[in-house]
Amino acid sequence: QVQLVQSGSELKKPGASVKVSCKASGYTFTNHAMNWVRQAPGQGLEWVGSINPNTGNPTYAQGFTGRFVFSLDTSVSTAYLQITSLKAEDTAVYYCARPVGYYDSSGEFRSYYFVDWGQGTPVTVSS
Amino acid sequence: DIVMTQSPDSLAVSLGERATINCKSSQSVFYSPVNKNYLAWYQQKPGQPPKLLIYWASTRVSGVPDRFSGSGSATDFTLTISSLQAEDVAVYYCQQYYDTPRAFTFGPGTKVHIK
Numbered sequence: 001q002v003q004l005v006q007s008g009s010e011l012k013k014p015g016a017s018v019k020v021s022c023k024a025s026g027y028t029f030t031n032h033a034m035n036w037v038r039q040a041p042g043q044g045l046e047w048v049g050s051i052n053p054n055t056g057n058p059t060y061a062q063g064f065t066g067r068f069v070f071s072l073d074t075s076v077s078t079a080y081l082q083i084t085s086l087k088a089e090d091t092a093v094y095y096c097a098r099p100v101g102y103y104d105s106s107g108e109f110r111s112y113y114f115v116d117w118g119q120g121t122p123v124t125v126s127s
Numbered sequence: 128d129i130v131m132t133q134s135p136d137s138l139a140v141s142l143g144e145r146a147t148i149n150c151k152s153s154q155s156v157f158y159s160p161v162n163k164n165y166l167a168w169y170q171q172k173p174g175q176p177p178k179l180l181i182y183w184a185s186t187r188v189s190g191v192p193d194r195f196s197g198s199g200s201a202t203d204f205t206l207t208i209s210s211l212q213a214e215d216v217a218v219y220y221c222q223q224y225y226d227t228p229r230a231f232t233f234g235p236g237t238k239v240h241i242k
Contacts, residue, residue: 033228035231037177044220044233044234044235044236045169045171045177045220045222045233045236046233047230047231047232047233050228059228059229061230061231062128062230095176095177100182101227108228109228110227110228111224111227111228111231112165112167112182112224112227113167113179113182113222113224114167114169114177114179114222115179115188117176117177117178118176119176120176
């Protein structure tokens with residue numbers, strides 16, 4: 001069965017960086033994009049963006065450009081989310097999510113709904 | 128971006144009674160070439176990741192109890208729990224994927240609890 005296993009909780013100071021990992025198993029890693037979703041304390045779900053595992057091309061949601069960086073290591077079926085220059089408002093649980101979808105004729109992955117989720121990685125930014 | 132709204136924010140329902148959650152999108156998420164509504168519903172229990180319940184607005188995920196059903200089209204959608212069980216206490220989110228791959232937006236969530 002599909003599993004997405006994320007790295008453990010992080011406590012960082014403002015201005016630092018953090019890198020969250022999401023190790024996938026149970027499916028061919030390059031057959032699906034990987035999406036990232038944020039949930040601030042007591043708040044709803046917010047799409048951060050996605051990464052195409054064939055091309056490595058990322059797509060970032062509005063408000064998540066610049067300090068948020070997606071990367072991959074396809075040799076170990078792992079996706080990464082790095083956040084630089086951390087701010088208190090980055091405090092949240094970050095989820096990776098595997099979508100159902102398809103590659104279009106240009107090689108872009110068109111995600112539909114998110115069928116599998118990691119367990120979430122809490123990131124706390126505090127001085 | 129498409130904005131998703133949900134009502135009510137919170138819902139108290141007696142065990143065995145019906146729960147109805149509404150979701151509205153700021154523009155249609157119906158894609159006519161494939162005759163599908165690009166809308167999903169998720170359930171999130173405390174301390175857990177979201178769980179996909181319904182996709183294409185009305186297709187239930189295998190293994191999801193049939194007391195959960197989705198309906199609606201274009202801009203107005205409903206998630207119905209026909210007979211609320213204790214294990215259904217959770218927050219429910221709708222999500223549009225019409226804007227794939229550029230944007231995916233969730234509704235603010237509806238908290239369902241027992242009256």
